[in-house]
Amino acid sequence: MSTRTFRITVRGVFDGLTAEQRAALLADADAHDVLRAAFTTGGHLSYDIAARTAFTFRFADTGETDEDLLTAAARAEAAAEAWLTGRGYGFKNLRSQAEDLSQAPLGKRQRRGAAGAA
Template structure:
Protein backbone atom coordinates (compact mmCIF):
# COMPACT_ATOMS: atom_id res chain seq x y z
CA UNK A 1 0.00 0.00 0.00
CA UNK A 2 1.36 3.40 -0.99
CA UNK A 3 1.55 6.32 1.44
CA UNK A 4 0.73 9.89 0.47
CA UNK A 5 3.52 12.26 1.44
CA UNK A 6 3.23 16.04 1.36
CA UNK A 7 6.58 17.72 0.90
CA UNK A 8 7.22 21.41 1.41
CA UNK A 9 10.46 22.83 0.02
CA UNK A 10 11.32 26.35 1.15
CA UNK A 11 14.17 28.67 0.29
CA UNK A 12 15.22 32.15 -0.75
CA UNK A 13 15.91 33.64 -4.12
CA UNK A 14 19.55 34.70 -4.12
CA UNK A 15 20.48 37.88 -5.95
CA UNK A 16 17.86 37.95 -8.68
CA UNK A 17 18.59 40.34 -11.50
CA UNK A 18 16.09 43.10 -12.28
CA UNK A 19 15.03 41.11 -15.35
CA UNK A 20 14.50 37.91 -13.34
CA UNK A 21 12.54 39.80 -10.70
CA UNK A 22 10.33 41.40 -13.35
CA UNK A 23 9.78 38.01 -15.00
CA UNK A 24 8.66 36.42 -11.73
CA UNK A 25 6.43 39.36 -10.83
CA UNK A 26 4.80 39.21 -14.27
CA UNK A 27 3.52 35.68 -13.59
CA UNK A 28 2.98 36.10 -9.84
CA UNK A 29 -0.77 35.47 -10.16
CA UNK A 30 0.06 31.90 -11.23
CA UNK A 31 2.11 31.44 -8.04
CA UNK A 32 -0.16 33.01 -5.46
CA UNK A 33 0.63 31.87 -1.93
CA UNK A 34 -3.05 32.19 -1.00
CA UNK A 35 -4.03 29.45 -3.48
CA UNK A 36 -1.56 26.69 -2.72
CA UNK A 37 -1.90 23.01 -3.42
CA UNK A 38 0.22 19.88 -3.29
CA UNK A 39 0.84 18.47 -6.78
CA UNK A 40 3.09 15.86 -8.36
CA UNK A 41 4.94 18.51 -10.38
CA UNK A 42 5.03 20.90 -7.44
CA UNK A 43 3.22 24.15 -6.83
CA UNK A 44 5.52 27.17 -6.59
CA UNK A 45 4.40 30.16 -4.54
CA UNK A 46 6.09 33.43 -3.66
CA UNK A 47 5.30 37.03 -2.81
CA UNK A 48 7.87 39.15 -4.62
CA UNK A 49 8.95 41.90 -4.18
CA UNK A 50 7.66 41.88 -0.57
CA UNK A 51 9.78 38.88 0.40
CA UNK A 52 12.61 37.00 -1.34
CA UNK A 53 11.27 33.60 -0.22
CA UNK A 54 9.64 30.80 -2.20
CA UNK A 55 7.78 27.61 -1.34
CA UNK A 56 7.28 24.53 -3.50
CA UNK A 57 4.62 22.01 -2.46
CA UNK A 58 4.82 18.46 -3.78
CA UNK A 59 2.55 15.41 -3.53
CA UNK A 60 4.85 12.39 -3.35
CA UNK A 61 4.34 8.69 -2.67
CA UNK A 62 6.26 6.31 -0.44
CA UNK A 63 5.86 2.55 -0.14
CA UNK A 64 6.32 2.71 3.63
CA UNK A 65 7.46 5.04 6.41
CA UNK A 66 11.13 4.24 5.73
CA UNK A 67 10.84 5.75 2.23
CA UNK A 68 9.48 9.14 3.38
CA UNK A 69 12.99 10.71 3.51
CA UNK A 70 13.61 9.59 -0.09
CA UNK A 71 10.31 11.18 -1.14
CA UNK A 72 11.43 14.42 0.52
CA UNK A 73 14.76 14.29 -1.30
CA UNK A 74 13.04 13.67 -4.67
CA UNK A 75 10.89 16.75 -4.11
CA UNK A 76 13.86 18.89 -3.12
CA UNK A 77 15.75 17.81 -6.24
CA UNK A 78 12.71 18.64 -8.40
CA UNK A 79 12.50 22.12 -6.86
CA UNK A 80 16.22 22.80 -7.23
CA UNK A 81 16.22 21.51 -10.80
CA UNK A 82 13.24 23.69 -11.73
CA UNK A 83 14.94 26.78 -10.33
CA UNK A 84 18.21 25.95 -12.11
CA UNK A 85 16.41 25.30 -15.43
CA UNK A 86 14.81 28.74 -15.18
CA UNK A 87 18.05 30.41 -14.13
CA UNK A 88 16.87 31.49 -10.67
CA UNK A 89 19.66 31.40 -8.05
CA UNK A 90 18.50 30.13 -4.66
CA UNK A 91 19.88 29.55 -1.17
CA UNK A 92 18.90 28.24 2.27
CA UNK A 93 16.76 25.39 0.94
CA UNK A 94 14.94 23.33 3.58
CA UNK A 95 12.54 20.43 3.17
CA UNK A 96 9.74 19.15 5.37
CA UNK A 97 7.82 15.94 4.67
CA UNK A 98 4.54 14.88 6.23
CA UNK A 99 3.44 11.26 5.97
CA UNK A 100 -0.32 11.62 5.72
CA UNK A 101 -0.79 8.10 7.15
CA UNK A 102 0.67 9.44 10.41
CA UNK A 103 -1.66 12.43 10.65
CA UNK A 104 -4.31 12.12 13.34
CA UNK A 105 -7.85 11.91 12.05
CA UNK A 106 -10.12 14.85 12.72
CA UNK A 107 -13.67 14.43 13.97
CA UNK A 108 -15.02 13.82 10.45
CA UNK A 109 -12.28 11.29 9.64
CA UNK A 110 -12.87 9.35 12.84
CA UNK A 111 -16.61 9.27 12.12
CA UNK A 112 -16.03 7.96 8.58
CA UNK A 113 -13.48 5.39 9.80
CA UNK A 114 -15.93 4.08 12.40
CA UNK A 115 -18.51 3.42 9.66
CA UNK A 116 -16.23 0.94 7.90
Protein backbone atom coordinates in the same frame (compact mmCIF):
# COMPACT_ATOMS: atom_id res chain seq x y z
CA MET B 1 1.82 -3.36 1.90
CA SER B 2 -0.35 -0.41 1.09
CA THR B 3 0.58 2.72 -0.78
CA ARG B 4 0.99 5.76 1.43
CA THR B 5 0.61 9.38 0.33
CA PHE B 6 3.34 11.88 1.14
CA ARG B 7 3.26 15.67 1.14
CA ILE B 8 6.63 17.38 0.83
CA THR B 9 7.13 21.10 1.31
CA VAL B 10 10.39 22.61 0.06
CA ARG B 11 11.11 26.15 1.24
CA GLY B 12 13.84 28.59 0.40
CA VAL B 13 14.68 32.17 -0.44
CA PHE B 14 15.44 33.71 -3.81
CA ASP B 15 18.96 35.13 -3.78
CA GLY B 16 20.70 37.61 -6.07
CA LEU B 17 17.84 38.10 -8.50
CA THR B 18 18.45 40.48 -11.37
CA ALA B 19 15.93 43.19 -12.16
CA GLU B 20 14.78 41.13 -15.18
CA GLN B 21 14.30 37.98 -13.10
CA ARG B 22 12.37 39.88 -10.47
CA ALA B 23 10.16 41.42 -13.17
CA ALA B 24 9.54 37.96 -14.68
CA LEU B 25 8.54 36.57 -11.28
CA LEU B 26 6.24 39.54 -10.68
CA ALA B 27 4.64 39.10 -14.11
CA ASP B 28 3.90 35.43 -13.36
CA ALA B 29 2.91 35.98 -9.73
CA ASP B 30 -0.81 35.28 -10.21
CA ALA B 31 -0.08 31.68 -11.25
CA HIS B 32 2.05 31.24 -8.13
CA ASP B 33 -0.24 32.86 -5.57
CA VAL B 34 -0.43 31.05 -2.24
CA LEU B 35 -4.22 30.89 -2.60
CA ARG B 36 -3.72 28.56 -5.58
CA ALA B 37 -1.22 26.38 -3.74
CA ALA B 38 -1.66 22.64 -4.11
CA PHE B 39 0.37 19.51 -3.52
CA THR B 40 1.06 18.04 -6.99
CA THR B 41 3.33 15.32 -8.33
CA GLY B 42 5.18 17.85 -10.47
CA GLY B 43 5.41 20.37 -7.64
CA HIS B 44 3.63 23.68 -7.26
CA LEU B 45 5.58 26.87 -6.62
CA SER B 46 4.10 29.72 -4.61
CA TYR B 47 5.64 33.06 -3.68
CA ASP B 48 4.86 36.73 -3.13
CA ILE B 49 7.96 38.40 -4.53
CA ALA B 50 6.46 41.86 -3.99
CA ALA B 51 6.37 41.25 -0.21
CA ARG B 52 9.40 39.01 0.39
CA THR B 53 11.85 36.74 -1.37
CA ALA B 54 10.72 33.46 0.22
CA PHE B 55 9.18 30.69 -1.89
CA THR B 56 7.53 27.31 -1.29
CA PHE B 57 7.26 24.27 -3.52
CA ARG B 58 4.60 21.69 -2.66
CA PHE B 59 5.01 18.12 -3.91
CA ALA B 60 2.83 15.03 -3.63
CA ASP B 61 4.44 11.59 -3.77
CA THR B 62 3.71 8.03 -2.73
CA GLY B 63 5.56 5.11 -1.21
CA GLU B 64 5.20 2.08 0.98
CA THR B 65 7.85 2.47 3.71
CA ASP B 66 9.37 5.11 5.96
CA GLU B 67 12.48 5.01 3.77
CA ASP B 68 10.32 5.97 0.79
CA LEU B 69 9.37 9.15 2.65
CA LEU B 70 13.05 10.12 2.90
CA THR B 71 13.59 9.32 -0.76
CA ALA B 72 10.53 11.38 -1.73
CA ALA B 73 11.84 14.35 0.27
CA ALA B 74 15.24 14.13 -1.44
CA ARG B 75 13.54 13.84 -4.83
CA ALA B 76 11.40 16.92 -4.11
CA GLU B 77 14.41 19.00 -3.06
CA ALA B 78 16.26 17.95 -6.22
CA ALA B 79 13.25 18.85 -8.38
CA ALA B 80 12.92 22.27 -6.75
CA GLU B 81 16.64 22.91 -7.18
CA ALA B 82 16.50 21.82 -10.84
CA TRP B 83 13.53 24.12 -11.51
CA LEU B 84 15.29 27.11 -9.96
CA THR B 85 18.71 26.54 -11.54
CA GLY B 86 17.12 25.71 -14.89
CA ARG B 87 15.68 29.21 -14.95
CA GLY B 88 18.82 30.84 -13.58
CA TYR B 89 17.26 31.86 -10.26
CA GLY B 90 19.66 32.09 -7.36
CA PHE B 91 18.45 30.68 -4.06
CA LYS B 92 19.58 29.83 -0.55
CA ASN B 93 18.38 28.06 2.60
CA LEU B 94 16.66 25.24 0.71
CA ARG B 95 15.05 22.83 3.18
CA SER B 96 12.27 20.30 3.08
CA GLN B 97 9.63 18.92 5.39
CA ALA B 98 7.87 15.66 4.54
CA GLU B 99 4.64 14.29 5.98
CA ASP B 100 3.17 10.82 5.64
CA LEU B 101 -0.58 11.40 5.51
CA SER B 102 -1.28 7.93 6.88
CA GLN B 103 0.42 9.09 10.10
CA ALA B 104 -1.28 12.50 10.26
CA PRO B 105 -3.73 13.02 13.12
CA LEU B 106 -7.37 13.09 12.16
CA GLY B 107 -9.16 16.43 12.16
CA LYS B 108 -12.34 17.04 14.13
CA ARG B 109 -14.65 16.22 11.19
CA GLN B 110 -12.67 13.09 10.33
CA ARG B 111 -12.87 11.85 13.93
CA ARG B 112 -16.62 12.42 13.91
CA GLY B 113 -16.98 10.55 10.61
CA ALA B 114 -14.87 7.65 11.88
CA ALA B 115 -16.94 7.44 15.08
CA GLY B 116 -20.18 7.40 13.07
CA ALA B 117 -18.90 4.61 10.81
CA ALA B 118 -17.99 2.37 13.74
